[in-house]
Amino acid sequence: MPEKTFKIIELCGVSEKSYAEATKNAVAKASQTLRNLDWFEVVSQRGFIQNGRVAEFQVVLKVGFRLESTTPAD
Amino acid sequence: MPEKTFKIIELCGVSEKSYAEATKNAVAKASQTLRNLDWFEVVSQRGFIQNGRVAEFQVVLKVGFRLESTTPAD
Amino acid sequence: MPEKTFKIIELCGVSEKSYAEATKNAVAKASQTLRNLDWFEVVSQRGFIQNGRVAEFQVVLKVGFRLESTTPAD
Amino acid sequence: MPEKTFKIIELCGVSEKSYAEATKNAVAKASQTLRNLDWFEVVSQRGFIQNGRVAEFQVVLKVGFRLESTTPAD
Amino acid sequence: MPEKTFKIIELCGVSEKSYAEATKNAVAKASQTLRNLDWFEVVSQRGFIQNGRVAEFQVVLKVGFRLESTTPAD
Amino acid sequence: MPEKTFKIIELCGVSEKSYAEATKNAVAKASQTLRNLDWFEVVSQRGFIQNGRVAEFQVVLKVGFRLESTTPAD
Amino acid sequence: MPEKTFKIIELCGVSEKSYAEATKNAVAKASQTLRNLDWFEVVSQRGFIQNGRVAEFQVVLKVGFRLESTTPAD
Amino acid sequence: MPEKTFKIIELCGVSEKSYAEATKNAVAKASQTLRNLDWFEVVSQRGFIQNGRVAEFQVVLKVGFRLESTTPAD
Amino acid sequence: MPEKTFKIIELCGVSEKSYAEATKNAVAKASQTLRNLDWFEVVSQRGFIQNGRVAEFQVVLKVGFRLESTTPAD
Amino acid sequence: MPEKTFKIIELCGVSEKSYAEATKNAVAKASQTLRNLDWFEVVSQRGFIQNGRVAEFQVVLKVGFRLESTTPAD
Amino acid sequence: MPEKTFKIIELCGVSEKSYAEATKNAVAKASQTLRNLDWFEVVSQRGFIQNGRVAEFQVVLKVGFRLESTTPAD
Amino acid sequence: MPEKTFKIIELCGVSEKSYAEATKNAVAKASQTLRNLDWFEVVSQRGFIQNGRVAEFQVVLKVGFRLESTTPAD
Secondary structure, eight states: OOOOEEEEEEEEEEESSOHHHHHHHHHHHHHTTOSOEEEEEEEEEEEEEETTEEEEEEEEEEEEEEOOTTSOOO | OOOOEEEEEEEEEEESSOHHHHHHHHHHHHHTTOSOEEEEEEEEEEEEEETTEEEEEEEEEEEEEEOOTTSOOO | OOOOEEEEEEEEEEESSOHHHHHHHHHHHHHTTOSOEEEEEEEEEEEEEETTEEEEEEEEEEEEEEOOTTSOOO | OOOOEEEEEEEEEEESSOHHHHHHHHHHHHHTTOSOEEEEEEEEEEEEEETTEEEEEEEEEEEEEEOOTTSOOO | OOOOEEEEEEEEEEESSOHHHHHHHHHHHHHTTOSOEEEEEEEEEEEEEETTEEEEEEEEEEEEEEOOTTSOOO | OOOOEEEEEEEEEEESSOHHHHHHHHHHHHHTTOSOEEEEEEEEEEEEEETTEEEEEEEEEEEEEEOOTTSOOO | OOOOEEEEEEEEEEESSOHHHHHHHHHHHHHTTOSOEEEEEEEEEEEEEETTEEEEEEEEEEEEEEOOTTSOOO | OOOOEEEEEEEEEEESSOHHHHHHHHHHHHHTTOSOEEEEEEEEEEEEEETTEEEEEEEEEEEEEEOOTTSOOO | OOOOEEEEEEEEEEESSOHHHHHHHHHHHHHTTOSOEEEEEEEEEEEEEETTEEEEEEEEEEEEEEOOTTSOOO | OOOOEEEEEEEEEEESSOHHHHHHHHHHHHHTTOSOEEEEEEEEEEEEEETTEEEEEEEEEEEEEEOOTTSOOO | OOOOEEEEEEEEEEESSOHHHHHHHHHHHHHTTOSOEEEEEEEEEEEEEETTEEEEEEEEEEEEEEOOTTSOOO | OOOOEEEEEEEEEEESSOHHHHHHHHHHHHHTTOSOEEEEEEEEEEEEEETTEEEEEEEEEEEEEEOOTTSOOO
């Protein structure tokens, strides 16, 4: 088994509809510039209220991906 | 910058459908009697089971709102 | 009031769509072999990513049910 | 199922005798001015010491109650 | 020293009187069907309120016991 | 010792200068409408950034005060 | 106001009867050799089981006391 | 994707040598009676001391495994 | 509402004077190379002691900023 | 590298002015009777309120120092 | 003392043998592309199980390093 | 059963090799000056990095021991 190392970054996704969609939005954004995305975990769930109703759901995620031999660790 | 202070209350919203809807229900209820609702954060997610299926999703939220000069802090 | 005792087990449900559906799936699976399921609470929310999009939502739940006089505690 | 929302307040009860009695005292005090009290959960347990012995047990509780249609959320 | 492994289960005991009695009730129930019970630790303390007074104290416990060579791990 | 019960509310104070001043601002605001304020504890410390510098320090506090016989618990 | 500093130590008290008595026992033991004991807070509650019943309740406490000018900090 | 559900149990493994060996011992014990073991996570690490040296390392683990269609959830 | 995603990084700022100044220093450093810094939250507060006095206050912060369409997520 | 061991004690410092000063006061007190003080970390921040204003800031700290060969561990 | 700021990243190291080796592997990987690595702290310990035995130990670490004047904060 | 009380102290052990050895080193150091050491639990695991490799593993432990009738509690 060749050694492997994963990096874990923290993102906050936003959606008007649901926690699941906010999660999907953050993952989709990350995949535009990162390869090998592997897993996520929810850190916290928050949101903003405007005019007495939920204006946006926010989900803070940790997202893990495998470092390739040519990826800087930071 | 004039000083401002926010109060944070804790509510539990309920829905038969999803965590997002339970969140919306609690915020809607709060907005019936409170002004200046600004943000929420999820404290915990629970629910009841009846006849072997999820009967209600419960989301405990902290909800923050700005205290006006005439609002009692409690 | 006759004394009663509840057992709490931990399950991880999976869904392609949402955290709520992952919750429902785990409860439905548990109800195939357990009676008296009463409540659940979310322990953590995670998921896997494939090809840059969320492939599955995972919800770890504690599920509580009343022990009958003839149920082994384990 | 008509929607319902619960409010959760935090109280600290005190007793010279035990954690259970401190809990009962806080709930009894809350019930003097609030209706529909439904559940409590312990947040922390502390106390004061005088002359080398426990002078009071303090139990910080969250207490949940259902908001009626005419109850202000705060 | 022969290797040994313990299993830890989670139970919720109930009492009208105190947290200690709720603890004892859960342990007594577990001992009806499990051998080698060794230790417990409190996970959370909650309760229900009826008519403005504490109707039941609930103590969620982890209970540890040694797996015998013939005990299934689950 | 006559029984006493404390209520604990959650506030968020703001300051341009420091965490201590944000704490003082929230306590001062609370004292405009509440009597018997007794202690506080810090729940979290956050802030906003504008133009690359800290624009405001925010301190979320729990504030405890003794309920008088005529104070509603909520 | 002359400056004052408190030291906080951690003890585990034991009782056959209740969490409150285990708390009292630890405080009484500490007061045999320490002066100025001021407050305690519960860190965790555990216990041992023998022959299928609770043999001892254990309460881990933090105990705070004021350092006198002649007390070593450790 | 057919739905799947995992069960998560809690075990405490023991070793005279290291935390890693205590982990291996618990997993080996679980695999004697359970199939489909998939992952573990460390909950806590403790141990006993005898004659002034570490007598045993204890690792409390959560162990997850996939429920087969014929496996009882408990 | 166009979707937006935030990235959250973790920094440790240092000051000889106060926690607030350590916070400001970390934010100032981050703003040298990052745009759109939006909020921070305190993760932990530590420091070093030299010759019996506090030599530096250290504040570990999470700092959030909006990802522009051309910003790599990592 | 010769082996070294650190002891960590818990103190509560007090100040009328700020959290930083309360930290400094506790460290200064500890340094009167302890050598080799090395680092501190904040455990919690609290305070007392008198006449509607903050009367004292309290900072609970862990303070670490290296045990010399002649220092008792307790 | 010139001001300094540290960045903290999160990595997951893997090893077939032990938690210590998984830690070393992650640090070694990070040092291929980062300078000034200073400290690490363990966030969580997990692993995968294959054929009833531990196939890999995983250690999630925070790793801190000093930002040089020419290092982007992200 | 005669009453007994335990004291719990916090130590940080260090090793170049592993977390287990760092644990052993701290326990060995404590046993030079303390009797009746009974158990330990891991609070956190950290370490220093030098020249891009792990220079030392640090394990913060709580160590419990029974207070004899002649032991000062502090």
